[in-house]
Amino acid sequence: MAHRSAGRSALARHLAVLDAFDPLHPFLTLTEIASASQLAPSTAHRLVGELTREGLLERQADRSYRLGVRLWEYASRTPGAVGLREIARPWCEAVHRRVRQHTQLGILQGTEALYIERLSMPDAVINATLVGGRIPAHASSAGLVLLAHAGVGAVEAVCRAPMRRYTSETISSPEQLRRVITRVRGDGFVVTNGHIHLEARAIGVPVRGAGGRVIAALTVVVPNDDAPAQPIADLLTAAAAGASRDLVRASGETGEIAPETIGLSKRSVEFIAELEADGASATR
Amino acid sequence: MAHRSAGRSALARHLAVLDAFDPLHPFLTLTEIASASQLAPSTAHRLVGELTREGLLERQADRSYRLGVRLWEYASRTPGAVGLREIARPWCEAVHRRVRQHTQLGILQGTEALYIERLSMPDAVINATLVGGRIPAHASSAGLVLLAHAGVGAVEAVCRAPMRRYTSETISSPEQLRRVITRVRGDGFVVTNGHIHLEARAIGVPVRGAGGRVIAALTVVVPNDDAPAQPIADLLTAAAAGASRDLVRASGETGEIAPETIGLSKRSVEFIAELEADGASATR
Numbered sequence: 082m083a084h085r086s087a088g089r090s091a092l093a094r095h096l097a098v099l100d101a102f103d104p105l106h107p108f109l110t111l112t113e114i115a116s117a118s119q120l121a122p123s124t125a126h127r128l129v130g131e132l133t134r135e136g137l138l139e140r141q142a143d144r145s146y147r148l149g150v151r152l153w154e155y156a157s158r159t160p161g162a163v164g165l166r167e168i169a170r171p172w173c174e175a176v177h178r179r180v181r182q183h184t185q186l187g188i189l190q191g192t193e194a195l196y197i198e199r200l201s202m203p204d205a206v207i208n209a210t211l212v213g214g215r216i217p218a219h220a221s222s223a224g225l226v227l228l229a230h231a232g233v234g235a236v237e238a239v240c241r242a243p244m245r246r247y248t249s250e251t252i253s254s255p256e257q258l259r260r261v262i263t264r265v266r267g268d269g270f271v272v273t274n275g276h277i278h279l280e281a282r283a284i285g286v287p288v289r290g291a292g293g294r295v296i297a298a299l300t301v302v303v304p305n306d307d308a309p310a311q312p313i314a315d316l317l318t319a320a321a322a323g324a325s326r327d328l329v330r331a332s333g334e335t336g337e338i339a340p341e342t343i344g345l346s347k348r349s350v351e352f353i354a355e356l357e358a359d360g361a362s363a364t365r
Numbered sequence: 366m367a368h369r370s371a372g373r374s375a376l377a378r379h380l381a382v383l384d385a386f387d388p389l390h391p392f393l394t395l396t397e398i399a400s401a402s403q404l405a406p407s408t409a410h411r412l413v414g415e416l417t418r419e420g421l422l423e424r425q426a427d428r429s430y431r432l433g434v435r436l437w438e439y440a441s442r443t444p445g446a447v448g449l450r451e452i453a454r455p456w457c458e459a460v461h462r463r464v465r466q467h468t469q470l471g472i473l474q475g476t477e478a479l480y481i482e483r484l485s486m487p488d489a490v491i492n493a494t495l496v497g498g499r500i501p502a503h504a505s506s507a508g509l510v511l512l513a514h515a516g517v518g519a520v521e522a523v524c525r526a527p528m529r530r531y532t533s534e535t536i537s538s539p540e541q542l543r544r545v546i547t548r549v550r551g552d553g554f555v556v557t558n559g560h561i562h563l564e565a566r567a568i569g570v571p572v573r574g575a576g577g578r579v580i581a582a583l584t585v586v587v588p589n590d591d592a593p594a595q596p597i598a599d600l601l602t603a604a605a606a607g608a609s610r611d612l613v614r615a616s617g618e619t620g621e622i623a624p625e626t627i628g629l630s631k632r633s634v635e636f637i638a639e640l641e642a643d644g645a646s647a648t649r
Contacts, residue, residue, distance in 0.1 A: 091375040214637075
């Protein structure tokens, strides 16, 4: 196998190592990391050592590696994922309690929907969504909702990319995609029957943040049967409105959410700021 | 101010930029990043550009920056944080519903307790804990529980570090620390009255993973009054036992948790693996 080390920046090579870990492969040996990241074994060895010393990787008792808790620490400070997820969580739970099937929150990342939440139960219908997983936007209900409210550039990028056909029902041409997202814009929700698996139907609505901008899609995956979709679409619309209200309330002057202060009293936030200021002068 | 660029590895410098963002400062300008990371402005500018291109930073409309969603994606694959948090969540919620005060889950990272969960409400007692935040182990109830079940090396490291005094009640000597953790080991729980703020009491118990190893501490922060601590300690002990049972059940053959498959049906996991295999051969 050709190694692709040459020409990649130091950062890109470190990230290639981290990218070797995916939702279904959370534990990898050094050999597996080198292979997945297309790095020479000696390079992979050195990079893994650096990443382990910094806490971005953790070595396990069996000598395999896993992504490290330091990455989680950084992530706990990402307003675009954690802030959104925490604020929307009670609304996702409310939907999940009623529908008792997969309930998910997705955001648009390039040409894909990235799922930042999925509430599920082991006996729910078959589903391809993982928390932290991605599905191409043309194939996912969240993707279609997000494209319906995204700029022309985002839609064109999806039209240019190859459109993977999961089933006979998957959207497979730019014309079909444009037609569907125009309709989603008018209806205010999407229903996809069997686009990823013939047994599953997805229903989704947009979630708006500050300034009315669509920042996420709230979707459910239910059995693909003859049950009417409208009652679920109505439930989702009500929950999305609640989440939007809480998102706007949590946004600061800049329209941005500071994830860490969600649900904390003002007095506690002030106390923490004080401790931090004291700590900086006293012990550092 | 002296710049510390020289002598630091490329990785360390990229991480210094990410480290500039903390729970109370999620949005920073380029100037603030350079200052916090002790990098020359030109170096900070270049590194911020690289990190933004890779999605580890996101530029906002007002030209400030925030940590990017790509970090959250990596984090969603960290068994040591996400897996643990997701599995323990129903048990944290059960405690929170009963106690109606801060309920938190902490893990030991070096000489500090790192909090991976905090359920709270705005009218709860004053508290210094943030999700993703750290408190020195000698001062936090989670830290004391974790040290009581950690190796001698971990305890010695805390004894060697300066022990910040938050209040007159904070543990402030190695002798006192060793006495307390011996007692915690015997009692099975810890009670700290006013160690971080005189108005707050913390009560904590260990959470065990595969092989009976203590991997986290479940704690509550309640008003520091005359109410007996034992009923809360009993509640925490019962919840921790439930969480431990679920953790052991979720652990694979290696005793490790694959976070992404929590709560998904076996059929869905197999379907996702199939899709992934097809995708690798068909579209890549």
